[in-house]
Amino acid sequence: MTHKRAIIISAELASFIGRGVLDPTWLPPEPIVIGFGDMGEPAVSILAGENIGEEAGGHILLFAISRNACLRMFGLLPSVKGSWYLSADLRELGRALVAVEGESEVAGMLRTARSLELLCRLFGALEEHRMVEFHGKTTLSEIDAKRVATAHQLVSEGWREPLTVAEIARRSGLGKAKLTQGFREMYKCTVAEAVSERRLSHARMLLTLSDLPISSIGYRCGYQSNASFTRAFARRFGMTPTDMRRREGAPAESQDRLTATGSGSMRRDCKEVATDLMTGAPRPRG
DSSP: OOBOEEEEEETTEEEEESSSBOOGGGSOSSEEEEEOTTSSSSEEEEEOSTTHHHHHTTOSEEEEEEHHHHHHHHSOOOOTTOEEEOOHHHHHHHHHHHTOOOSSHHHHHHHHHHHHHHHHHHHHHHHTTOSOBOOSOOOSOHHHHHHHHHHHHHHHHHTTSOOOHHHHHHHHTOOHHHHHHHHHHHHSSOHHHHHHHHHHHHHHHHHHHOOOOHHHHHHHTTOSSHHHHHHHHHHHHSSOHHHHHHHHOOOHHHHHHHHHHTTSOOOOOHHHHHHHHHTSOOOOOO
16 A cells, blocks of 8 residues: 655654555644645645545645644644635645655755745745635636635734625625625625634634733624623634633743734744754654
8 A cells, every 4th residue: 555755844743745545643643634635726725534544645745733833833723624725836835845756865855844835834824814715616707706805805804893794895896795695605604704703713812822811802802892702702612712711721831922922923934933843853653
């Protein structure tokens, strides 16, 4: 049985290249597995569930990063089962990684370097909300689909503002009906649900990575009362903000970093990520 080539960058990160079966013994603990398909279609997706091994077979390039490393280094967790359009520059970088040949030490170093670069640039694009998420096919024209994507970008960037459907439609060049249709087809949600998802995802990140008071987190994320924030959070995640913090609270080092920097960018450049990851030696197989 042919297995994918495993590039073990650290105990928390590995990339897998080529056709064949994914060997699960090389996966980090609590892995987030990112698949790039066959590099022919401009899409990247998160693999989830018990059948990751089966899903992985259709991907010529995969990343597996531990959940804790994701939060520590990038301050975010990609949506489970999410899919995004992959920009041309990221797609070419992925192809360059797959194209590395040979078994020499230099070839191994090149695969590691390109894996880190692609990982950093991918998460940088996710953090800056430059990745357009999609779900299946749409009946919209190409122009309207781009306008809906623009509207989604407005939501992603302006979710702290008191946005209305009418305002988003006007700024994106769409009617309200077309905007609503586009969100349902492309994102499987309403505009209001998209705004709520951005607010609650950011709230979850602050709960996990900071020691800010819960009432302050709710206010920062656009909720006018702690009661409305708690209700919305519990509906989305199945637990209260207090329970989430108790379950997923970050170590003191991460809390201090976020408290010191506020809610600004937590993106890491490739050098920082490499230093962070490479402090641990690759774990033994099995």
